[in-house]
Amino acid sequence: MEASGGVVTPGTDVRQKEKEREEARAVERRGPGRRWIRPLLMWLAVVLICIFCLFPFYWLINVSLKTGSDLSQSDLLPPSPTLDNYDSIFKNGDFTSALRNSVVVTSITTILALIVGSFAAYALARLRFPRKFLLLAVILSISTFPPIAIAAPIFKLWTEIGFYDTYIGLILPYLTFALPLAIYILTSFFKEIPKELEEAALVDGATYFQAFRKVILPLAAPGLVTAGLLTAFFVWNEFLLAQTLTSSPKAFTVPVSVANFTGSQKFEIPLGTISAASVVITIPLVLAVIIFQKRIVAGLTAGAVKG
Amino acid sequence: MEAATARLGRGRRRKREKSYGSEERRLATLLLSPAMVVIALVAAYPIGYAVWLSLTEYSLREPGKWRFAGFDNYSEAFGSTEFWGAVKNTFLFTGLSVSLELVIGLGMALAMHAAFKGRGLLRTVVLVPWAVLTVVSAITWRTLFEPNLGLAPTVLEKIGIGENVVWLGQEGYAMAVMVLADVWKTAPFMALLLLAGLQVIPDDVYDAAKVDGATTWQRFRRITIPLLMPAILVALIFRTLDALRIFDLPFVLTGGTNGTSTLSLIAQQELTTNNLIGYGSALSVLTFVIVMGVSFIYIRTVGGNIKSLAEDT
Numbered sequence: 262m263e264a265s266g267g268v269v270t271p272g273t274d275v276r277q278k279e280k281e282r283e284e285a286r287a288v289e290r291r292g293p294g295r296r297w298i299r300p301l302l303m304w305l306a307v308v309l310i311c312i313f314c315l316f317p318f319y320w321l322i323n324v325s326l327k328t329g330s331d332l333s334q335s336d337l338l339p340p341s342p343t344l345d346n347y348d349s350i351f352k353n354g355d356f357t358s359a360l361r362n363s364v365v366v367t368s369i370t371t372i373l374a375l376i377v378g379s380f381a382a383y384a385l386a387r388l389r390f391p392r393k394f395l396l397l398a399v400i401l402s403i404s405t406f407p408p409i410a411i412a413a414p415i416f417k418l419w420t421e422i423g424f425y426d427t428y429i430g431l432i433l434p435y436l437t438f439a440l441p442l443a444i445y446i447l448t449s450f451f452k453e454i455p456k457e458l459e460e461a462a463l464v465d466g467a468t469y470f471q472a473f474r475k476v477i478l479p480l481a482a483p484g485l486v487t488a489g490l491l492t493a494f495f496v497w498n499e500f501l502l503a504q505t506l507t508s509s510p511k512a513f514t515v516p517v518s519v520a521n522f523t524g525s526q527k528f529e530i531p532l533g534t535i536s537a538a539s540v541v542i543t544i545p546l547v548l549a550v551i552i553f554q555k556r557i558v559a560g561l562t563a564g565a566v567k568g
Numbered sequence: 569m570e571a572a573t574a575r576l577g578r579g580r581r582r583k584r585e586k587s588y589g590s591e592e593r594r595l596a597t598l599l600l601s602p603a604m605v606v607i608a609l610v611a612a613y614p615i616g617y618a619v620w621l622s623l624t625e626y627s628l629r630e631p632g633k634w635r636f637a638g639f640d641n642y643s644e645a646f647g648s649t650e651f652w653g654a655v656k657n658t659f660l661f662t663g664l665s666v667s668l669e670l671v672i673g674l675g676m677a678l679a680m681h682a683a684f685k686g687r688g689l690l691r692t693v694v695l696v697p698w699a700v701l702t703v704v705s706a707i708t709w710r711t712l713f714e715p716n717l718g719l720a721p722t723v724l725e726k727i728g729i730g731e732n733v734v735w736l737g738q739e740g741y742a743m744a745v746m747v748l749a750d751v752w753k754t755a756p757f758m759a760l761l762l763l764a765g766l767q768v769i770p771d772d773v774y775d776a777a778k779v780d781g782a783t784t785w786q787r788f789r790r791i792t793i794p795l796l797m798p799a800i801l802v803a804l805i806f807r808t809l810d811a812l813r814i815f816d817l818p819f820v821l822t823g824g825t826n827g828t829s830t831l832s833l834i835a836q837q838e839l840t841t842n843n844l845i846g847y848g849s850a851l852s853v854l855t856f857v858i859v860m861g862v863s864f865i866y867i868r869t870v871g872g873n874i875k876s877l878a879e880d881t
Binding site: 303313318320321324332333335337377378384386389396399400403406407408409411413416418433436437440441445469494497498500501505516520532539546550551554558561562 | 593595596602609621680682683686690691692693698702703710712717719722752756809812813815816820835836845848849852855856867875877
C-alpha cells in the first residue's frame with residue numbers, strides 16, 4: 262500500500278481492512294481445509310467450457326483425417342491418419358473455385374460496406390438533421406429481415422436482368438444485410454471520438470471531407486477493423502441467399518459448395534472429404550478470432566450494453 | 569459606420585448560421601444516400617415485390633402462365649399441413665434452443681467473470697464455435713451423430729438415452745440434434761453478451777451486500793439478475809430473431825425431413841426446388857410477418873440505445 266505512492270484515501274483503507282477481516286471470517290467458518298474448493302470449482306468450469314467449445318471442432322478435424330473403413334468407426338483418434346481427403350478437395354475444381362468466389366465476394370462486400378457505411382455513420386454521428394431516430398430505426402430493422410423474404414423477388418429479378426449466378430448478384434444483397442450492422446458499429450465508434458478534434462481541423466480551414474479523412478478515419482481505425490471483420494464473417498457464412506441465387510461453380514460460395522458436396526461415388530455421402538473441406542473453410546475464421554478477439558468482442562457487444 | 573459594420577456583421581452571421589445548417593443537411597443527405605439507395609433497392613423494394621408476387625400464381629416451369637390469384641396462395645398455406653408443421657417446428661426449435669442458450673450462456677458468463685486468470689484465453693476459446701460457419705456446425709454435428717462413425721450415439725446409449733436410435737432419422741431425435749448444434753454454436757455468443765453486462769455491474773454493490781450479510785444465492789438473485797436484465801433481454805431478442813429464421817441447420821442435417829422443416833426452409837424449397845414463385849413468396853411473406861412482429865418488440869426494447877446514438881452531441 263505504501264508503494265502505491267501514499268495517496269491512500271482513508272475510505273479505501275477502511276474498506277480494504279474490512280474486506281480482509283470478512284474474508285478471514287469466511288475462511289474460519291469454512292475451515293482451513295475448504296479453501297481450495299472455490300478455485301477448484303472455477304478451474305473445473307473453465308475446463309468444461311473449453312471441452313464444450315473445442316471438442317466438436319476437434320471431432321471434425323478427426324473425421325477429416327479418416328478414410329475408408331475408419332469412417333465407420335467412432336475412434337477419438339484416427340487409426341491411420343491421412344491427408345488424402347485434403348488432397349482430394351484441392352484437386353476438386355468446384356471446391357477451389359468456390360474458395361476463390363468466396364474470397365472475391367467477401368472482400369468486395371466488406372470494402373463496399375466500410376466505405377458506404379462510414380459515410381452514413383459519419384452523418385449519423387456528427388451532422389444535425391431531422392428525423393435521425395427514424396432513419397436509424399429503419400436501417401436497424403433491415404438487419405432483422407429474414408433473408409428468405411427477399412429471396413423470391415431477387416431470384417426473379419436477377420434471372421430477368423442477368424444477375425442470377427454472378428458475383429454482383431450476391432454482393433448487392435450481402436451489402437444490404439451487412440450495412441445496418443456496419444453503420445451501427447461505426448456510428449457508435451465515431452461518437453466516441455472527441456468532437457473538438459474535428460472542430461479544430463474545421464477552424465484551421467479543413468473541409469468536412471478533409472476532417473473526416475484526416476481526423477476521424479485514423480482514430481476510428483479500430484471501429485473499421487471491427488465492422489470489417491463482422492461483415493466478412495457474415496458474408497463468408499451466408500448460406501440461404503447463396504444457395505438460392507447461384508446454380509453453378511461459377512458463383513457457388515464455400516457454404517454452398519460444402520453443403521452440396523457429392524463424392525466421386527454417387528449415392529454415398531463422402532463425410533471424410535466434406536469434413537476436410539469444412540475444416541479448410543473454417544480455419545481462416547478461427548485464425549481471425551485468435552488474432553482479433555478483442556475487436557470482435559467489442560463489435561458483438563456494442564449493441565448490448567450501451568445506453 | 570459602426571452601425572453599418574454591426575449590421576453587416578449580424579447579417580453575415582445570420583447568413584452563415586443559415587447556410588451552415590443547410591450545408592450540413594446537404595452533406596448529410598449526400599453521405600447517407602448511397603446506403604439508403606442500396607437498402608431501398610435491395611431490401612424495401614423486393615419486400616413490396618414479394619407481397620405482389622405472393623398474390624399471383626406463377627411458376628418458373630411454365631413462364632407463360634401467370635394469373636392474379638388474390639389470397640389463394642395464403643389460403644393454400646393455411647390449409648396445408650406443411651405450413652403448420654413448419655410453424656410448429658420453427659417455434660419449438662426457437663423456444664428450446666434460446667432457453668437452453670440462455671441457461672448455458674449465463675453459466676459460462678458467470679464462470680468467465682469469476683475466472684481472473686485466463687479470461688482473455690477463455691474469450692478466444694468461446695469465440696471458436698461462433699466463428700465456425702453454421703453449415704460447418706451442421707456437418708460437425710452430423711458426423712457426431714452419424715451411425716457407426718459418430719461418437720455421440722455410443723456415449724448416450726451408455727447413459728441410457730436413445731438405444732437403437734438413428735438420431736437424424738427419427739422425429740424428435742432429429743430436432744434434438746438440431747437444437748444441440750445451435751446451442752453449441754450460439755451459447756458462447758450469448759455468454760459474451762452477458763459477460764459484457766456483468767462487467768458493468770460495480771463491485772461496490774456486491775461488497776455492500778456482503779457486509780449486510782447476503783448469501784451468494786441472494787446476491788445472485790437480488791443483484792446480478794436484476795442488473796443484468798437489460799443485457800439478457802437484448803441477447804434473448806437477438807437470438808430469437810436468428811432462431812426464427814433458421815435455414816442452414818435443417819438444410820444440411822436432414823433436408824427438412826423427420827420433423828425439422830422450418831419456415832425459411834419450406835419457403836426456399838418451394839421457390840427453388842418446385843419453382844413456385846407465387847406460393848413460395850406467400851410463405852416468405854408469412855415468415856417475414858412473424859419475424860417482424862418479434863423485431864418490433866426488439867426495436868421497442870433497444871429503442872433507448874438507438875435514441876442515444878441519434879442524439880446530437
